[in-house]
Amino acid sequence: MQNKFEALIDKHMSSLGASKLSLSSITSEALWQQTGRYSADSELLRLKDRRESGFLLAPTHEEEITALFAALVYSYKQLPLRLYQTGRKYRDEKRPRQGLLRAKEFMMKDLYTFDSSHDDALKTYDQVRHAYKNLFDELKIPYLVADADSGNMGGKLSHEYHFASSKGEDNVWSCESCGYVANEEVVEKKAPGTQTSPTSSLVFTGISKDRETAIEIHIPRPDSMSPGESPSWDKIASYVNLHAVKNAGVDIDTSVEAATLTTLLPKAKSTVSIFDRSLQRADSEAQSAHDLTIIRPGDLCPRCDTGHLSVQKAIEVGHTFHLGTRYSEPLQALVTLPDQKERQVVHMGCHGIGVSRLIGAIASLLADESGLNWPRVVAPFEVVITLHSGISDDVGTQIYDALEGTDRVLDDRPIKDSRLKMVDAQWIGFPIQVVLGVAWKKKGEVEVRCRRLGVKKDVPLDTLHEEVTALLGQL
Amino acid sequence: MQNKFEALIDKHMSSLGASKLSLSSITSEALWQQTGRYSADSELLRLKDRRESGFLLAPTHEEEITALFAALVYSYKQLPLRLYQTGRKYRDEKRPRQGLLRAKEFMMKDLYTFDSSHDDALKTYDQVRHAYKNLFDELKIPYLVADADSGNMGGKLSHEYHFASSKGEDNVWSCESCGYVANEEVVEKKAPGTQTSPTSSLVFTGISKDRETAIEIHIPRPDSMSPGESPSWDKIASYVNLHAVKNAGVDIDTSVEAATLTTLLPKAKSTVSIFDRSLQRADSEAQSAHDLTIIRPGDLCPRCDTGHLSVQKAIEVGHTFHLGTRYSEPLQALVTLPDQKERQVVHMGCHGIGVSRLIGAIASLLADESGLNWPRVVAPFEVVITLHSGISDDVGTQIYDALEGTDRVLDDRPIKDSRLKMVDAQWIGFPIQVVLGVAWKKKGEVEVRCRRLGVKKDVPLDTLHEEVTALLGQL
Numbered sequence: 001m002q003n004k005f006e007a008l009i010d011k012h013m014s015s016l017g018a019s020k021l022s023l024s025s026i027t028s029e030a031l032w033q034q035t036g037r038y039s040a041d042s043e044l045l046r047l048k049d050r051r052e053s054g055f056l057l058a059p060t061h062e063e064e065i066t067a068l069f070a071a072l073v074y075s076y077k078q079l080p081l082r083l084y085q086t087g088r089k090y091r092d093e094k095r096p097r098q099g100l101l102r103a104k105e106f107m108m109k110d111l112y113t114f115d116s117s118h119d120d121a122l123k124t125y126d127q128v129r130h131a132y133k134n135l136f137d138e139l140k141i142p143y144l145v146a147d148a149d150s151g152n153m154g155g156k157l158s159h160e161y162h163f164a165s166s167k168g169e170d171n172v173w174s175c176e177s178c179g180y181v182a183n184e185e186v187v188e189k190k191a192p193g194t195q196t197s198p199t200s201s202l203v204f205t206g207i208s209k210d211r212e213t214a215i216e217i218h219i220p221r222p223d224s225m226s227p228g229e230s231p232s233w234d235k236i237a238s239y240v241n242l243h244a245v246k247n248a249g250v251d252i253d254t255s256v257e258a259a260t261l262t263t264l265l266p267k268a269k270s271t272v273s274i275f276d277r278s279l280q281r282a283d284s285e286a287q288s289a290h291d292l293t294i295i296r297p298g299d300l301c302p303r304c305d306t307g308h309l310s311v312q313k314a315i316e317v318g319h320t321f322h323l324g325t326r327y328s329e330p331l332q333a334l335v336t337l338p339d340q341k342e343r344q345v346v347h348m349g350c351h352g353i354g355v356s357r358l359i360g361a362i363a364s365l366l367a368d369e370s371g372l373n374w375p376r377v378v379a380p381f382e383v384v385i386t387l388h389s390g391i392s393d394d395v396g397t398q399i400y401d402a403l404e405g406t407d408r409v410l411d412d413r414p415i416k417d418s419r420l421k422m423v424d425a426q427w428i429g430f431p432i433q434v435v436l437g438v439a440w441k442k443k444g445e446v447e448v449r450c451r452r453l454g455v456k457k458d459v460p461l462d463t464l465h466e467e468v469t470a471l472l473g474q475l
Numbered sequence: 476m477q478n479k480f481e482a483l484i485d486k487h488m489s490s491l492g493a494s495k496l497s498l499s500s501i502t503s504e505a506l507w508q509q510t511g512r513y514s515a516d517s518e519l520l521r522l523k524d525r526r527e528s529g530f531l532l533a534p535t536h537e538e539e540i541t542a543l544f545a546a547l548v549y550s551y552k553q554l555p556l557r558l559y560q561t562g563r564k565y566r567d568e569k570r571p572r573q574g575l576l577r578a579k580e581f582m583m584k585d586l587y588t589f590d591s592s593h594d595d596a597l598k599t600y601d602q603v604r605h606a607y608k609n610l611f612d613e614l615k616i617p618y619l620v621a622d623a624d625s626g627n628m629g630g631k632l633s634h635e636y637h638f639a640s641s642k643g644e645d646n647v648w649s650c651e652s653c654g655y656v657a658n659e660e661v662v663e664k665k666a667p668g669t670q671t672s673p674t675s676s677l678v679f680t681g682i683s684k685d686r687e688t689a690i691e692i693h694i695p696r697p698d699s700m701s702p703g704e705s706p707s708w709d710k711i712a713s714y715v716n717l718h719a720v721k722n723a724g725v726d727i728d729t730s731v732e733a734a735t736l737t738t739l740l741p742k743a744k745s746t747v748s749i750f751d752r753s754l755q756r757a758d759s760e761a762q763s764a765h766d767l768t769i770i771r772p773g774d775l776c777p778r779c780d781t782g783h784l785s786v787q788k789a790i791e792v793g794h795t796f797h798l799g800t801r802y803s804e805p806l807q808a809l810v811t812l813p814d815q816k817e818r819q820v821v822h823m824g825c826h827g828i829g830v831s832r833l834i835g836a837i838a839s840l841l842a843d844e845s846g847l848n849w850p851r852v853v854a855p856f857e858v859v860i861t862l863h864s865g866i867s868d869d870v871g872t873q874i875y876d877a878l879e880g881t882d883r884v885l886d887d888r889p890i891k892d893s894r895l896k897m898v899d900a901q902w903i904g905f906p907i908q909v910v911l912g913v914a915w916k917k918k919g920e921v922e923v924r925c926r927r928l929g930v931k932k933d934v935p936l937d938t939l940h941e942e943v944t945a946l947l948g949q950l
Contacts, residue, residue, distance in 0.1 A: 002497055022477055025500070025563055026520075026532075026580050045501075047522040047532075049567050049579065057522075057532075088500055088563065092524050104524065105501050 002107070004378045005355055006086050009109050012135040016127055018082035018111055023064045025088055029054035031063045035330045043091045045104070057090035062327045062350055065112045069346070070333040076116040079335060079346070080124055084111035086355060100360025101167065101315065107356040113349040116335055118324070121347035125157060125322050128351050132318060135353075136161060139375045140475065141365060144314060146172050147182040161318035161353075163361050168313040173295070177307035185243045188291060189309060190300035191277060200227070201279055204236045207264050209253045214268040217245060217252075219276040219292050233258040241294050248290045250274055315361040316354070323348040366452065372429030373452050376475040383408035383468060384430040388418045388437040395436060399446065402464055403434070406472065426451070431475045432468055450475070477582070479853045480830055481561050484584045487610040491602055493557035493586055498539045500563055504529035506538045510805045518566045520579070532565035537802045537825055540587045544821070545808040551591040554810060554821070555599055559586035561830060575835025576642065576790065582831040588824040591810055593799070596822035600632055600797050603826050607793060610828075611636060614850045615950065616840060619789060621647050622657040636793035636828075638836050643788040648770070652782035660718045663766060664784060665775035666752060675702070676754055679711045682739050684728045689743040692720060692727075694751045694767050708733040716769050723765045725749055790836040791829070798823040841927065847904030848927050851950040858883040858943060859905040863893045863912040870911060874921065877939055878909070881947065901926070906950045907943055925950070 010020065029046075032038035038056075045057040058064065065083060073081060086109045096103050113128065115121040129145075136143050141163060148160040160183055162172050173187040174180060182188070202221045205214055217240055231239060234257070242254055250272070256264065277289035301307035325345045327333070334343035359378075366373040376382050383406050387396050393412055400410045409430075411421050418437075425433050435447040445458040450471050459467045485495065504521070507513035513531075520532040533539065540558060548556060561584045571578050588603065590596040604620075611618050616638060623635040635658055637647050648662040649655060657663070675696045680689055692715055706714060709732070717729055725747070731739065752764035776782035800820045802808070809818035834853075841848040851857050858881050862871050868887055875885045884905075886896050893912075900908050910922040920933040925946050934942045 003495075020478075022582075024580050026565070042525075045522055045524065047520055049520065050517075050569070090501070094525070105499050107497075 001374070001378060001380045002355070002359070004380070005359065008135065008138060008377055009084075009086055009353065009355070012131045013082075013084050013109075013111060015134070016082055016111075016131050017080075018084045020085060021083055022085050022087060023058075023061050023068075025058055025090065026055050027058045027061075027064055029056060031067055032056065035063055035327055037063070043093065045090045045092045059089050059091045060108075060350070060352075061085070061110055062112070062323070062348075063331065066327040066331040066333050066348070069114055069328075070331055073114070073333075074335060074343075076335045076337050079114055079116045080120060081114040082111060082124070083114075084109060100356045100363075102169070103356070106354060109353040109355055111349075111351040113351070114328075114333070114346045115348075116337060116344070116346060118347050121322060121324070121349060122157070125320065125349055128320050128349065129159065132161060132320060132351070132353075136318070138377045139362070140377075141362065141375060143317075144172050144174065144181050146174075147186050148319065157322035159320045160316050162314035162316050163365055164312045165315045165361065165365055166313055167361075167364055168315040170314045170316050171311050172314040173309050173311050175301035175304060175307035175309055178301060178304035180301050180303040180307070180309075186247070187295055187309070188244075188302040189295045190302045190305075191291070192300065202231070202239065204233060204240060205261075205265065206233065206236070206252045206254065207256060207261060207268060208251050208272075210251070211264055211267070212269050214265050214271040215250060215252045216271060216273040217292060218273060218279050220278045233261055239294060240292055244290060244292050245274065248274060248292075315357065317358045317361055318351075318353040320351045321349060323350055367429070368451065370451060371427035374429045374431060376431050376472050379407075379431050380428065381409040381430055382406050382472055383432045383434055384425045384428075385410045385434045386418065386421045386425055386436070387411070388435070388440075389416060391436050391440060395440070399434060399436065399461075399464070402461060403468060405465070406468060408434075432471055434464070434468070476834070476849070476853060476855045477830070479855070480834065483610065483613065483852055484561055484828065484830070487606045488557075488559050488584075488586060490609070491557055491586075491606050492555075493559045495560060496558055497560050497562060498533070498536050498543075500533055500565065501530050502533045502536075502539055504531060506542055506806075507531065510538055510802055512538070518568065520565045520567045534564050534566045535583075535825070535827075536560070536585055537587070537798070537823075538806065541802040541806040541808050541823070544589055544803075545806050548589070548808075549810060549818075551810045551812050554589055554591045555595060556589040557586060557599070558589075559584060575831045575838075577644070578831070581829060584828040584830055586824075586826040588826070589803075589808070589821045590823075591812060591819070591821060593822050596797060596799070596824060597632070600795065600824055603795050603824065604634065607636060607795060607826070607828075611793070613852045614837070615852075616837065616850060618792075619647050619649065619656050621649075621789075622661050623794065632797035634795045635791050637789035637791050638840055639787045640790045640836065640840055641788055642836075642839055643790040645789045645791050646786050647789040648784050648786050650776035650779060650782035650784055653776060653779035655776050655778040655782070661722070662770055662784070663719075663777040664770045665777045665780075666766070667775065677706070677714065679708060679715060680736075680740065681708065681711070681727045681729065682731060682736060682743060683726050683747075685726070686739055686742070687744050689740055689746040690725055690727045691746060691748040692767060693748060693754050695753050708736055714769060715767055719765060719767050720749065723749060723767075790832065792833045792836055793826075793828040795826045796824060798825055842904070843926065845926060846902035849904045849906060851906050851947050854882075854906050855903065856884040856905055857881050857947055857950075858907045858909055859900045859903075860885045860909045861893065861896045861900055861911070862886070863910070863915075864891060866911050866915060870915070874909060874911065874936075874939070877936060878943060880940070881943060883909075907946055909939070909943070 029038055043059065047055050049055065089106055089108045090104060093102055093104055113124045115124050144162040144164060146160045146162060148158040162170060171184045173182050200221045201218050204217045207214060219240060245252055274290060276292040295309065297310050299309045301309055324347055328345040328348055333346050335346055336343050362375065363372055383403060385396055385399050385408060396410045396412060400408060415421055431450065433449040435449060437447060439445040439447050439458040445460050446464050447458050448467055449456045453471060453474060455471060504513055518534065522530050524530065564581055564583045565579060568577055568579055588599045590599050619637040619639060621635045621637060623633040637645060646659040648657050676693050677696045679692045683690060694715055720727055749765060751767040770784065772785050774784045776784055799822055803820040803823055808821050810821055811818050837850065838847055858878060860871055860874050860883060871885045871887060875883060890896055906925065908924040910924060912922060914920040914922050914933040920935050921939050922933050923942055924931045928946060928949060930946060
């Protein structure tokens with residue numbers, strides 16, 4: 001079945017003209033130090049060989065592929081270049097859990113794109129989004145494409161692909177009326193139409209990560225709060241949208257505890273203030289309007305005028321990132337350009353699909369009390385043929401032949417009790433089960449079952465192929 | 476191309492009824508401690524996670540698969556069971572070298588077999604050997620199947636699959652007239668027909684690994700040696716076949732240096748003697764005749780009467796091992812049997828193919844000064860179609876269609892200089908190159924090239940398919 005997932009990926013990567021390769025999982029410490037990611041990432045699994053040389057198990061391969069590119073590609077004529085692999089990745093998870101959803105070792109497809117200009121890189125980005133759309137559409141499971149922050153991957157243009165699921169650990173916000181979808185880090189809300197100046201404000205004072213600057217965050221005092229009330233620093237996350245503070249470029253350290261803060265603040269050399277948009281005065285020095293208050297379900301959509309935001313738990317199964325020159329710059333991945341004397345850094349993108357997580361997510365989304373249930377495109381087989389005892393294998397072969405053109409399997413294991421085969425077929429989750437049982441013996445008809453569509457009916461042999469094909473079209 | 480190797484493997488594993496799975500590369504220290512392999516293996520790459528739990532990067536998966544079997548399989552009715560995977564393996568090589576031939580990280584196919592009796596396990600072993608024969612035959616590269624010692628894998632029945640190559644690091648011995656092939660560890664020689672008692676003997680005295688027993692090894696004094704000469708302990712490997720000593724069950728520590736030995740020997744509590752067969756007297760207590768002298772090219776074959784042995788350097792690319800109960804015993808992999816009250820341990824085999832090493836070995840064996848050269852079955856494509864400049868892509872498509880049924884690719888990259896395409900095709904090593912160039916322009920013929928068979932000829936379009944198919948049949 002992993003093969004089916006890989007084939008699905010290969011098909012859509014090939015539509016992008018991407019070439020498949022296979023990079024080493026063990027990578028050198030030195031390479032990661034060049035991009036500054038070695039010390040920063042606490043989730044790296046590190047190891048030493050018998051010579052005490054430092055290695056790590058790669059969680060992702062930007063460094064490796066960019067170094068390879070730098071060594072082998074010289075000219076813009078060799079671009080665009082798109083390289084991908086499907087393989088194991090490693091991460092020292094703080095809380096490994098939920099089986100395939102979050103594990104130390106996981107399977108991932110990672111595509112890296114190289115273009116000679118920013119504009120070309122954006123065109124590539126659009127093509128990748130298009131290929132991802134086609135790929136996820138084939139699974140026929142609803143998914144969300146959320147605007148996302150690229151976090152420590154660098155770059156700015158970024159989207160995440162999610163399945164809504166109560167087992168998910170991400171929060172995805174979306175508008176009920178327009179197409180706006182965004183993850184927790186970048187979601188915004190529209191200011192209420194009839195905006196009244198807030199009567200008073202609430203101020204949280206924190207400190208910058210370098211401990212040099214005191215940071216005052218001004219937000220409107222919630223109506224529900226009594227005038228004398230002043231929530232402690234530790235409660236800041238309940239009142240202030242810390243992602244928005246970070247996105248505003250303020251380097252506040254939210255991990256500092258209130259007690260420590262009391263000793264740090266008097267030593268700060270300067271103070272910076274940041275105001276919520278509702279508090280901004282015309283004479284304010286602050287240039288841009290920040291929306292610093294917490295976003296709640298029901299808030300207005302920032303993109304359309306009428307919609308309200310809602311939030312759902314989701315499992316992230318893919319992402320697309322425009323990296324820009326985040327890796328090509330430090331690793332000197334350069335190409336000649338027709339109109340320039342000096343070689344120029346290339347513009348990159350990286351685009352992942354969590355293959356093992358996708359398998360786990362689909363399993364949990366589509367399974368019911370009878371077992372697993374796979375989308376047609378990734379099922380081990382599309383159709384399983386099960387014979388009741390007393391029906392000869394020749395009949396099985398006849399049905400197998402009648403279903404020519406579908407990806408089918410005949411369960412001809414020498415197991416006497418056919419009920420066991422029925423149970424296995426359900427547990428494994430073949431999209432369609434064709435059963436030769438009572439109906440066959442009585443009237444020469446074949447039972448066609450599809451748990452996902454709630455179908456269970458007897459069909460004559462001459463319409464079997466047509467019935468099965470029609471059902472498969474919906475799966 | 477890795478896909479082609481995997482497909483070749485999948486095909487032959489499927490002929491054995493083997494199911495494909497995918498085990499974790501990171502495995503727990505505790506599991507390996509249960510079989511006693513954790514401390515013994517100095518080539519393990521070890522790592523700790525953030526909780527300081529001990530893990531290792533699996534060099535092979537006997538422990539994992541046996542533990543999985545023990546947890547999931549209960550009855551002989553579920554046997555024979557054959558499970559395999561193709562994936563990354565890890566080894567902290569003392570001397571990583573020669574690219575894909577010996578690296579810390581490598582790709583391997585490992586098949587594990589489970590049977591309910593010793594006899595069934597031997598039948599499985601034969602079937603695996605048969606599948607390996609079919610698989611290696613498809614590559615159409617001469618290979619050697621050597622009798623082998625299973626070393627620290629346990630068990631006794633074992634064969635290695637080698638390509639003869641000057642780059643190899645193994646020595647494979649074979650008889651020029653019968654089918655005898657054996658590796659360095661198990662090769663034997665026949666005693667000369669006219670055996671005369673040696674005039675005098677040479678004795679090397681070593682110490683057992685537990686330092687308790689002095690070990691005297693008696694071999695005939697070589698004719699070429701002067702009577703007074705007595706080679707030092709350090710030279711033992713030039714006179715004594717240490718593999719034969721080990722195979723005789725003598726636990727001698729050959730890594731002890733002469734100086735250390737002088738201080739250890741006086742403290743030994745007892746002495747054991749082992750005699751070469753030529754020195755064995757009728758009244759000797761030693762039961763079996765050991766052949767302890769060095770084997771040299773030209774020595775008589777132990778299996779036939781007429782042949783002489785020769786030795787060649789070789790690259791090991793596969794092995795088959797009968798494991799017996801080496802892993803099923805400590806990990807308690809048990810099944811019910813129809814005639815027994817208690818569940819019994821299963822009998823296992825493990826059978827590897829070094830995929831990345833196979834790729835490296837084939838590359839080095841078949842490459843010439845013009846580039847790589849792949850066997851048909853594993854080449855990225857069987858045929859590449861290259862057009863000289865000035866010939867339209869439509870013609871390329873026409874040729875592509877004419878070669879229907881072969882695995883072909885049309886090089887339609889927008890590169891103006893067709894010589895670059897020609898060079899690429901050679902470097903990549905497509906078995907057959909179809910060129911539309913001068914002959915096409917002059918007389919409407921197509922040039923067919925096959926470097927490996929030394930073919931370069933112009934053929935008319937209507938015999939192209941036939942010509943190409945005939946050549947492919949030899950590759």
